[in-house]
Amino acid sequence: xxSWPHITAVAIALCLVTWTSVMDLGAQTRDDEGxxxxxxxxxxxxxxxxxxxDEALYLLVSINGRDTGLVAExxxxxxxxxxxxxREELQGIGIAAxxxxxxxxxxxxxxxxxxxxxxxxxxxxxxxRDAALVPVEISAVPxxxxxxxxxxxxxxxxxxxxANLGDDIFDDGFRAETAFASLDLRAFTPxxxxxTTGTVSSRIDDPGDAAFQRHDTSFTIFSPGRMVTVTAGDxxxxxxxxxxxxxxxxxxxxxxxxxxDDVVTSPMLSYSGSPAVPSSIDVYVDNVRAYSxxxxxxxxxxxxxxxITSAGEAVFVLRxxxxxxxxxVVPFFATQNLLARGxxxxxxxxxxxxxxxxxxxxAYGDGxxxxxxxxxxxxxxxxxxxxxxxxxxxxxxxxxFHAVLFNQAEVSLAGGQSVxxxxxxxxxxxxxxxxxxxVGVRLSTRRTFGTFQDLASVTWEERAAASDPATxxxxxxxxxxxxxxxxxxxxxxxGSSLGLSLINSERSDLTNTIVSxxxxxxxxxxxxxxxxxxxxxxxxxxxxxxxxxxxMALGGSAHASAGLQRDRYGRVDTVAGLSRSADRRAGSYGYxxxxxxxxxxxxxxxxxxxxxxxxxxxxxxxxxSASATFDGALVLAGGGLFASxxxxxxxxxxxxxxxxxxxxxxxxAVARTGxxxxxxxxxxxxxxxxxxxIDPLALPLDASLGATAIDVVPARxxxxxxxxxxxxxxxxLVVLRDASGVFLAPGAEVRLAGxxxxxxxxxxxxxxxxxxxxxxxxxAQTAGRTCTAAFAYAQVADEQVYIDGVExx
Numbered sequence: 001x002x003s004w005p006h007i008t009a010v011a012i013a014l015c016l017v018t019w020t021s022v023m024d025l026g027a028q029t030r031d032d033e034g035x036x037x038x039x040x041x042x043x044x045x046x047x048x049x050x051x052x053x054d055e056a057l058y059l060l061v062s063i064n065g066r067d068t069g070l071v072a073e074x075x076x077x078x079x080x081x082x083x084x085x086x087r088e089e090l091q092g093i094g095i096a097a098x099x100x101x102x103x104x105x106x107x108x109x110x111x112x113x114x115x116x117x118x119x120x121x122x123x124x125x126x127x128x129r130d131a132a133l134v135p136v137e138i139s140a141v142p143x144x145x146x147x148x149x150x151x152x153x154x155x156x157x158x159x160x161x162x163a164n165l166g167d168d169i170f171d172d173g174f175r176a177e178t179a180f181a182s183l184d185l186r187a188f189t190p191x192x193x194x195x196t197t198g199t200v201s202s203r204i205d206d207p208g209d210a211a212f213q214r215h216d217t218s219f220t221i222f223s224p225g226r227m228v229t230v231t232a233g234d235x236x237x238x239x240x241x242x243x244x245x246x247x248x249x250x251x252x253x254x255x256x257x258x259x260x261d262d263v264v265t266s267p268m269l270s271y272s273g274s275p276a277v278p279s280s281i282d283v284y285v286d287n288v289r290a291y292s293x294x295x296x297x298x299x300x301x302x303x304x305x306x307x308i309t310s311a312g313e314a315v316f317v318l319r320x321x322x323x324x325x326x327x328x329v330v331p332f333f334a335t336q337n338l339l340a341r342g343x344x345x346x347x348x349x350x351x352x353x354x355x356x357x358x359x360x361x362x363a364y365g366d367g368x369x370x371x372x373x374x375x376x377x378x379x380x381x382x383x384x385x386x387x388x389x390x391x392x393x394x395x396x397x398x399x400x401f402h403a404v405l406f407n408q409a410e411v412s413l414a415g416g417q418s419v420x421x422x423x424x425x426x427x428x429x430x431x432x433x434x435x436x437x438x439v440g441v442r443l444s445t446r447r448t449f450g451t452f453q454d455l456a457s458v459t460w461e462e463r464a465a466a467s468d469p470a471t472x473x474x475x476x477x478x479x480x481x482x483x484x485x486x487x488x489x490x491x492x493x494x495g496s497s498l499g500l501s502l503i504n505s506e507r508s509d510l511t512n513t514i515v516s517x518x519x520x521x522x523x524x525x526x527x528x529x530x531x532x533x534x535x536x537x538x539x540x541x542x543x544x545x546x547x548x549x550x551x552m553a554l555g556g557s558a559h560a561s562a563g564l565q566r567d568r569y570g571r572v573d574t575v576a577g578l579s580r581s582a583d584r585r586a587g588s589y590g591y592x593x594x595x596x597x598x599x600x601x602x603x604x605x606x607x608x609x610x611x612x613x614x615x616x617x618x619x620x621x622x623x624x625s626a627s628a629t630f631d632g633a634l635v636l637a638g639g640g641l642f643a644s645x646x647x648x649x650x651x652x653x654x655x656x657x658x659x660x661x662x663x664x665x666x667x668x669a670v671a672r673t674g675x676x677x678x679x680x681x682x683x684x685x686x687x688x689x690x691x692x693x694i695d696p697l698a699l700p701l702d703a704s705l706g707a708t709a710i711d712v713v714p715a716r717x718x719x720x721x722x723x724x725x726x727x728x729x730x731x732x733l734v735v736l737r738d739a740s741g742v743f744l745a746p747g748a749e750v751r752l753a754g755x756x757x758x759x760x761x762x763x764x765x766x767x768x769x770x771x772x773x774x775x776x777x778x779x780a781q782t783a784g785r786t787c788t789a790a791f792a793y794a795q796v797a798d799e800q801v802y803i804d805g806v807e808x809x
Contacts, residue, residue: 059117059124061093063133064297068093071599074107074124083107083117094134094298095126130274135299138370140283140291140306141264146225149687151190151715154637156647158184163204165626169617174626176204188718195717222259222716225685229256234354237455238347239373240400241337241448243387243431248353248371249364250420255344259716267340267380267404269305269332271316274298284315285332304612307334311408311435335410338435339377347373353391353459367392369455380404387416389455394420396454400429409434413761418453423482425452440488447481481506495522504539513539528533528552535568543568549575557581557590573597582607584670584683609671610643619657635680638721642680650684650714652692657726658703664693677726686716694724701800704729704770731770732801736761736780736808744808745782753777780808 039083055076061068072093074085084106090097095113097105107115112129132680166175179202186195196217202210218233231252236244238254257265269283269290275297283291285308295318305314311333320324340343349372353365368391375385381404383701389396400414418424431444457478483504491498501519505511516535523529534546549563558580566572575596582590586609594601599620606613611632618625635642638653655662657677662669671679684690693709706725714720736744743765750759750767753776761767761780769778772793780787787808793801 037104051230051520060123061124061126063094063126064126066296068414072124075104081114083801090102091134093180094136096127096132096134118251130299133298135272135301136296138267138293138295138300138302139264139304140293140302141262141304144262146260146262147687147689147713149224149713149715150720151188152637152721153717154190154635154719155185155187156637156651156717156719157634158646159633160629160631162627162629165628167625168623169626170619170624178203186717188715190715191221192220193717220717222256224259227256227259227263229254229259235349236528237349237371237373239371239387240375240385240398240414240432241412242400242427243373243398244454246369246455246459247354248349248351248369249354250349252347252349252439254347254349256505257345261688264340265303265343265345267335267338268303268378269307269330270303271305271314271328271330272299272301273316273318273326273328274300275318275320277320279318279320282319284317285309286312290314307332310334312441313462331407333404333407333410333435335402335404337410337412338380338383338404339375341377341379343377345373345375347371353455355459365459371455372754385414391455391458394418394453394455394458398427417743420451420453423451423453425450427452438490440486442484442486445481445483448478478508479505491519491520491716495750496520502603502664503537511539512537523552526552526554537568541568555581557805561647581605582612607645607754611643633682635719637719638680640676640678642678644680645682647682647719649717650690651719652684652687652690652712652714653719653721654679654681654692654694655721655723656705657724658699658728661694661726664695667693684712684714686714686718689713699726700728700798702728702731702795702798728795728797729770730772730793731768732772732803734767734778734806735802735804736765736767736768736789736806738787739807739809744780744787748780748782750778750780753779778808 011270033741041407055078057074058071059074059077061070061072071092072085072089074083074089076083084104087097087101087103087105090105095110097110101109107126108111110128110132112132114127116125117123118125121681162180163176164178164180166172166177169175181200182197183200184195188194192552197215199213199215200563201213203404216234218231218235220232221230223229227531229252230252231254234247235251235252236247237243237252239245242326250388257263269285271283273281273295275295277297278294279297280292280294282289283302283305285306288308290308291302291305292345302316307314312331314330314332316328316330342586350368350370352367353369355363355365369392370388370389373385375383377383383402384399385401386397386399388398396414396416396418398414400412402412404410410431410433412429414429415427417426425448427446427448429444432441433443434441481504483502485502487498487500487501489498490496497520501516501517502513503516504513514535514537516533518528518531518533520531528551530548530550532548535544537543540713545566545568547565548565549561550567551559551561554560558578560576560578562574562576564572564574573596575594577592577594579592580590582588582605584607584627586607588607590605592601592603592605599618601619602617604615611630614629614631616627616629632645633642633644633647635647635651635653637651638655640653642653654671654673655678656663656673659673659675659677661673663673663679663681664673665681670683671681673679681692690712691709692712694705696705698709699705704727706723708724710720710722710724714719736750737750738744743763746759746763748761748767749758750761750769752759752769752771755771759769769776774794775790775792777790780789789806789808791800791803791806793803795801
């Protein structure tokens with residue numbers, strides 16, 4: 001064992017070394033003025049860490065007096081004794097080093113930064129200006145992990161069946177004549193979804209004459225993590241606003257932003273600040289609070305603040321604990337066609353042109369078509385885009401951009417060229433959207449020059465060539481010019497608006513220039529509104545039309561309206577209506593009555609738990625007619641066959657094992673378990689968190705559950721089976737007494753023979769025991785003794801069994 005003098009000498013030596021280290025590093029610390037005036041030391045830029053000559057340090061870092069809670073790796077060269085670190089390490093703790101300092105940075109070279117290294121506590125205290133700090137990024141849109149989607153196997157058939165009950169019911173009575181069904185069949189798997197749509201028509205008296213017309217068939221794979229959808233089969237092309245969509249049969253790979261609701265795809269409000277002390281920040285958009293949060297001292301960037309209105313001013317208020325406020329007013333203009341900076345949108349399609357199926361065929365054109373669209377957000381103020389199409393000898397390329405000007409207007413410009421053999425042409429597109437003095441202005445024009453062609457025009461030509469000339473709608477030629485001007489003017493205060501528009505359409509042999517005006521006003525009683533509309537075709541056939549009307553709410557979902565109208569051919573008619581809409585709740589009903597001088601129609605709707613029924617009666621010049629419609633779905637999933645309302649997106653099959661129990665979706669009752677103890681819950685949002693739950697108070701007294709709520713994330717157009725582990729429980733409340741009739745003491749441990757579960761005795765000798773049979777043996781372990789008892793049990797439906805007088809010996 002070393003002597004105390006030796007230990008004291010070593011301690012003194014360590015103290016001297018520590019003091020020397022602090023003094024040496026403190027000597028490196030310079031005030032802000034000296035640092036900003038002194039540049040990097042020549043020859044030190046890009047210095048590399050040498051593990052043989054440099055001392056590695058792992059230090060707890062504080063910045064401007066705030067403990068970061070982070071440990072970073074630094075290096076202390078033995079010769080220069082100058083603290084250094086890797087650029088990525090500094091970035092991780094919030095220090096921004098100039099790029100010209102290389103990857104390995106000496107801390108004393110960073111302008112606006114000083115530090116103190118405390119050897120005993122192994123801490124590094126940094127003082128830095130805002131320029132030397134990495135701004136804290138704050139998003140007004142909550143960031144969350146992408147939930148894992150669930151998908152099983154199953155089949156869904158959405159259907160809408162309409163029966164014609166007679167074309168002249170007043171003379172011939174009700175008589176079912178024809179039936180028409182619209183079908184949407186999908187089979188879902190964990191890999192993807194197969195879908196096919198079509199229609200069936202048939203005469204009621206001759207069902208063998210039924211004809212099926214297929215519409216679209218495809219297999220679709222969704223990738224929410226990549227925000228990509230892949231479709232093999234029939235689809236509609238996607239692209240810029242100035243590109244005309246067409247239908248193809250082939251393959252499509254496209255960006256699908258709808259798969260994610262946590263990704264901001266459009267430019268939104270942002271703000272940068274640097275409070276000296278921790279503060280709160282509130283954002284008001286047109287006097288409505290859009291965001292509220294807290295920020296630490298130092299620079300920060302707040303992004304993705306939603307714009308509640310299309311244009312206006314946003315007010316950012318920073319407030320510290322002492323109540324001091326800093327207010328900044330920022331004008332904004334909400335865009336509609338721009339992508340956020342760095343966002344990429346794309347679509348690639350290849351396949352054969354799908355010809356219209358209105359003539360009863362499912363034909364495809366000749367040749368393979370290819371289309372590619374790209375859109376990229378260069379900044380929050382500029383988005384560029386391009387579109388290319390090819391089919392046979394046809395080649396078409398277009399480019400365009402969308403931009404925001406001075407936070408006051410959104411401008412779109414595009415142009416392109418096409419070549420098809422000896423034919424060539426071009427197009428130009430421009431649009432402007434702005435607001436001037438509260439007046440909304442929209443301008444757009446699209447014009448073609450020469451013989452411009454794209455996939456849409458080729459589709460029309462192939463359709464005309466493949467169709468029966470007697471069935472082809474007469475063509476007035478391709479549109480060579482389409483211009484639109486729209487003004488939206490607030491008048492007479494809030495709740496009133498005046499709309500003016502001019503639409504000019506030019507074809508090779510026809511020109512229409514339609515001027516229209518509309519006025520609407522909200523009235524102060526019964527949520528009523530008044531409207532008036534008029535139009536005039538000044539360059540076409542000279543047609544003129546006008547209408548005026550009054551509508552009001554009658555309470556609940558009832559609504560009434562009345563009006564006067566004149567069509568373009570000069571016919572004047574009065575109209576009146578009374579309606580009530582049905583919602584998705586079982587038992588909901590609706591009706592509609594529409595009266596006019598030309599015809600009368602009546603209708604009634606009733607919502608059931610497995611579909612919606614509708615009856616319609618019409619009376620006109622041709623006589624009275626009637627039809628009946630039922631809209632619903634059949635679902636084969638989760639081990640059962642269910643009749644349901646139409647399935648739009650995701651759904652869940654709940655297996656509760658107990659009949660007659662209400663099931664809720666996001667705290668709203670939507671279904672009830674049937675005789676099998678199962679229920680189908682529609683209207684789940686795909687790739688979103690949905691909570692399916694049941695109310696324990698609605699369960700029978702003898703029921704037990706493994707869970708009362710389950711969070712589920714279904715895939716697009718898919719279903720999920722949920723097992724709540726429900727069953728009738730063989731349990732009873734047993735009262736235990738000793739041989740003298742006194743209740744056993746509370747806290748005793750009771751075990752049922754054949755079961756590993758321990759039950760705890762409560763007051764008055766009561767213990768709840770599950771897993772009982774017809775004859776049962778139990779053991780009770782008290783503080784001073786062990787006793788046994790036997791008793792019989794008989795389950796009673798929907799009742800809690802109470803067994804008294806069990807003697808434990």
